[in-house]
Every structure is written in structure tokens, then in C-alpha cells.
Amino acid sequence: MLQFSPFNLICIVLNLLILLVLMKKFLYKPVLGVIAKRQELLDSQFEKAKACQEEAQQLKMQYESSLSEAKEEKRKIIREAKAQADAEAETIVAQAEEEAKQIVMEAKKTGLDELEKAIKTADTEITKLAVEAASKIVSQASCEKNDYEIYEEFLKKAGEKE
Amino acid sequence: MEELNCETAFTIPIFGGIDVGESVVVSWIIMAVLVLLSIVLTRNLKVENPGKGQLLLEMAVGGLHGMVNGMVGEKGKRYVPYLMTVLVYIGFANVIGLFGFKPPTKDLTVTIALAGMSIVLIEFAGIREKGTKKWLKSFAEPVAIMTPFNILEILIKPLSLCMRLFGNVLGAFVIMELIKIMVPIALPVPFSLYFDIFDGLIQAYVFVFLTSLFIKEAIE
Amino acid sequence: MSTLLAIGAGIAVFTGVGAGIGIGVATSKAAEAIARQPEAESKIMKILMLGCALAEATAIYGFVIALLIIIFLK
Secondary structure, three states, X not given: OOOOOHHHHHHHHHHHXXXXXXXXXXXXXXXXXXXXXXXXXHHHHHHHHHXXXXXXXXXXXXXXXXXXHHHHHHHHHHHHHHHHHHHHHHHHHHHHHHHHHHHHHHHHHHHXXXXXXXXXXXXXXXXXXXXXXXXXXXXXXXXXXXXXXXXXXXXXHHHHHO | OHHXXXXXXXXXXXXOXXXXXXXXXXXXXXXXXXXXXXXXXXXXXXXXXXXXXXXXXXXXXXXHHHHHXXXXXXXXXXXXXXXXXXHHHHXXXXXXXXXXXXXXXXXXXXXHHHHHHHHHHHHHHHHHHHOHHXXXXXXXXXXXXXXXXXXXXXXXXXXXXXXXXXXXXXXXXXXXXXXXXHOOOOOHHHHHHHHHHHHHHHHHHHHHHHHHHHHHHHHO | OHHHHHHHHHHHHOHHHXXXXXXXXXXXXXXXXXXXXXXXXXXXXXXXXXXXXXXXHHHHHHHHHHXXXXXXXX
16 A cells, blocks of 8 residues: 555556546547537527527518608598598588579579569559559449449459469 | 555566556556546537437536636646546546445555646646746745745645545545444445545545646746 | 554544644634625635645644554554
């Protein structure tokens, strides 16, 4: 246990050095290499994922902006259409009002005309009747018919005429 | 007392017979097991979709690498493989007592070899980092009077390393043998767990830890 | 002679007392430190390991000296 032999010492040292070389070749290099490679792969994938996300973000923003643009346009179109429709409706209403007014006016005018005419004809009739009645009265002065009867007749005729 | 002796495994019949110690043979066995295990385990490593075994292996090797790397510092990266090898070797050597072999670290020759390699590596690292002149000058620091103590430290460091490992393993071995003589059934199991596995691995860790600490000291 | 050897070896192993006290003190301080700063546990454990290993070395030296006494003075 406590004996010391130089040959064994050299053997152990050589053993350790050989073990170092073999372990380096067969264990550390492959395993650490694989770990490093995986790390690299992960890094690259991460990078890729990041780029993808960025792109997606950009696309999203683009879409959003275009969407908002479309919305704006829609609103504008609607507003325009409304305005146009309003204007049209107003003109239509105004026109209709105008027309109605005209019609009413015309109607009034014709009514007045007619009334005038009627009054005129009634006047002439009345004068005619009056004249007739006068002539009758004059012609039948001797008749037994009294004034009252003549008046009645006149009224009747006038009523008929009316 | 016979159990404590490291017997000669065989004798090479040249130069009047060279004795090859048992520890050397057990070292060969450890080497063979380690290298075969490495070859078998690293047979088909995959970068993508690694199996459970590969993940475990990666965790073990990567964890070991990270641990040693953290101990020796960024500057001493080139010494990491050696330190890892020594760690694995001492760990296996301490635990191999479970399989009926005599632990090689129970042989003073082995621990002297390990400690000698450590001190050579430490001084080599110092020379490599500082250059010979600065390295020689560093013995006179912090004051010139400290020079003999600093030179003595070259002897003391490996002596302490070697004796610590040797004494621990031997002590654990002796206690285990005594327990086995007293109560051969059941009782040795928890003690074996502590002395053979825990203590052995801790001593391997301490050996590598101190070596890497000295290396770090030498290169900074 | 052998009684004297045994006594000498026993005295040599007495170094273990120092190591025991040292490790005990170090561990109690480490426990305190971890209780105070649980996040620094790994660092504290590392330093504790180192201190324990260094303190334990004393006991080991005593053990080795005892063995040397027994084996070489027999």
C-alpha cells in the first residue's frame, strides 16, 4: 500500500494520458460537437422564427392599414351617396312643391275664371230675366197676375238657371 | 492487514523482472470500460430528435464540462479535457471497490502519479501564460522573503493532493473492511453507499477542484 | 513496544478533533449564510466543499501518520 515503484508510476501516467486522448476522441468531441451543433441549429431556427414573426407583423400592419383605408373609403362613399340622395330628394321635393303650387295656382285661377264667368253669365241671365220679366210685366200689365206671382216666377227661373 | 497491501499482478520477465502492480491492471480495466462505454454510447448521435439515452449522456458530459469549465475559468479552457478525464478516472477508481476490485487510488503510487501530473500541469500553465521570466519572478511575490515558502509550495501542493486522496480512500477502505468483519450482513450497505460512492465521488471532485483552483491561480 | 506504538498512533489520529471542529464551524456558518442568502447557495456550497476538503486533510494527515507509525516502526 505504501510501497512506491517508479515503473508503476510511469505506467499510471501513460495510462492517464492514453485515457485522455481516447476520451477526447470518443466521448468529448462527439458529444460536445453534437451539443454545439444542436445549439447552432436552435439558434438558426430561432433567428428564422424571429424573422418570420417580423414579416408576419409587417404583413399584419399592412393589412390593417389597407383595411382601415377600405373602411374610410366605404364611409366616404356612403357619405357621398347619402349626400347625393339627400340632394336629389330635396330637388324632387322642391320640384313637387313647385308643381303643386303651380297646380294649386292654376286651379285657383281656373276656379276664379269660372266663377267670374259664372257670375258674368249669371249677370247676363239675370239682366235677361230682368229684362224678360220687365217686358212680361210690361206686357201683362193688364193681366190679373199680381206682382207677387211675377216675382215668384222670376225667382224660380233664376233658381233654375243657377 | 493483507487486504491493505497492493499486490503485484504479474511480473514482466525482462531486466530481471519488472513488477506490474495491481493498480495498473485495474487502471487498464477502468480505461477499457470507459472507452468501450464511450464508443457504445456515442455510436449514433443525432442532432435532431435525440433519444433518451443520448439526452442523458449529453446532460452528463455537458454538465461535467460546464462544471469543470466554471472551476478553471475562461482562460484555462484548454485544460478542461484533462481535468474531466481525471475526474472521471478518479470517480471510477473510487467506486470500483463496489465491483470487488481494489481501488487503484488506494495505492500510493497512483495518487503520487496523479498529484505529480497535477503539479506539472499547474506549473506548465503558469509558464505558458506568463512566460518563463515572469513565472520565475512570481516566486518572489508578494515579498522576496516568501520565495522559499513559494518554492516549498510546489512540493506541498501535490503532497496534500496525493495524501488527501490516498488517505480518504484508504481510510474508507479500512473502515469498510472493519465493518464487514464485525457485521457482514445488511449493515455494510449504507456505509458502503457513503464511503464507496459518496465519499469517492466527493474526493474525485475535490481533487479536480483543487487542481483547477491552482491552475486558475497560476494563470491569473 | 506494541502498546507504545498503539498509543502513538492513537495520538496521531487525534488530529481528527481539529478537523471535526473546523468542519463543524464551517458548516454552521454555511447554513447561516444560506439561510440569509438562499440564492447564493451553489456558491456557498462550493466554498464549503473546498473548506471541508482542506480541513479534512488535517485529519487525513494524522491518519496517514498513524499508519506510517504502525507499519514502519513495527
